[in-house]
Amino acid sequence: MHIDELIHKKSGEQVVFFLRRHIIVFIGGMLLIIFMMFIPFGAYWLINANWPQLLNDTLIGPIMKLVASAYYFWVWLFLFSNFIDYYLDAWIVTNDRILNVEQSGLFNRTVSELDLINIQDVTSEVHGVLPFLFGYGDVFVQTAAEKSRFVFEQVPQPEEIRKRLLMLVEEEQKNLRSVNRRAEE
Amino acid sequence: MSFSLGLLLIPYLLAILLFLVLAVLNVYHLIRYGATTGTSFVFTFIFMAGAVIIAFVSWQMLAQIDWTTSVGFSLYSSSAADLPQI
Structure with missing residues (x-):
């Protein structure tokens, strides 16, 4: 999928994750x-x-x-x-925001965006034998935005994604604090 | 009451037409949303090849039928021997 068709990358913005559901779900x-x-x-x-x-x-x-x-x-x-349906569902995580692209059937497509700074909590869950064996699960992103929860469904390595997301959020908050400090000076 | 066997082709062809429309829409979605990657190309190719194979086998199977045959509904057999004997 062309990332540039989905988001207009800001200067310095880099794609950290491009996620789809685990292939075993499609299989x-x-x-x-x-x-x-x-x-x-x-x-x-x-x-x-x-x-x-x-x-x-x-x-x-x-x-x-x-x-x-x-x-x-x-x-x-x-x-x-x-x-x-499988291929056009995607979650894109950059060092600035999260994009949720959801295709439901032929005529329903939803694209949601969330700034990392609005993330309050990230939880990963692996439930069931197959998810445990193949290493996939859900990542729940609790936000302070209008849409209170983003869900990355059946993605591979959900624990790793949770850790990296929290690191990105921490970096973003650090950057914001330093920008605010400089603005006050 | 009797009718030509060819009438059965009408709903069948409508179903195939709807299949074609939805197939084109599916491919359009891939192109429209920028999913023109190697993977999507391979899957689209496999889909089209499979559809062609199904069409070929269907053609072979349906070409053996004489669609001009007239068929009728009747509650009773045409053979007098099958009628109850008094």
């Missing part, structure tokens, strides 16, 4: 969809074993073939839409 969804592609074969085997005359029927045979064809097209599209 899990993909495996389910691949399983769905085997359902027509199972249905064919079942019908062939119990009601073979249906497959050769003048009306029902063509209907089943049309339904199977349409089903495969739509399951394939569902797989691609799943990828789009």
Whole structure:
């Protein structure tokens, strides 16, 4: 994803993290969809074993073939839409702010921005066997802004992200204090 | 009541048309939001290749059917032997 299309970087601003959900989340969804592609074969085997005359029927045979064809097209599209949903969700952390880009379906896209200085607390959570094994989880960012909480969902190494975010917030607060001190002088 | 088998193609083709529209919208989203990376290119290619394969197999399967055949609904079998004997 082109970062420059999402944010206008200020002078001195650097991208620290560019995050997406852990790939295993997408693979899990993909495996389910691949399983769905085997359902027509199972249905064919079942019908062939119990009601073979249906497959050769003048009306029902063509209907089943049309339904199977349409089903495969739509399951394939569902797989691609799943990828789009995964790929267009991103969290960008710079040394100045956090950007939350969320794609929900085809026609819903939300982009939220939060300055690091407004961050009050950062919490990381890993719940479940798969998140524990593959090292992914959620990072909750508590803010003093209008949107009180940002969530980085199912991101890899959430503890590391939490530590780095807190370090960035501390640096930003230090910079602000020194700027204020210089302004007072 | 009877109708041509070809009538069944109408809802099928509508479903395929909707599939095409949504597929184009998906690709548009990738391009529009700057996700034109190698990964998205590979996935888009795999998607299009898969769609072409499904279309080819569907064509092979559906081309064997005579869509001009007239089919009808009836509650009873046309064979007199199947009617209950009094």
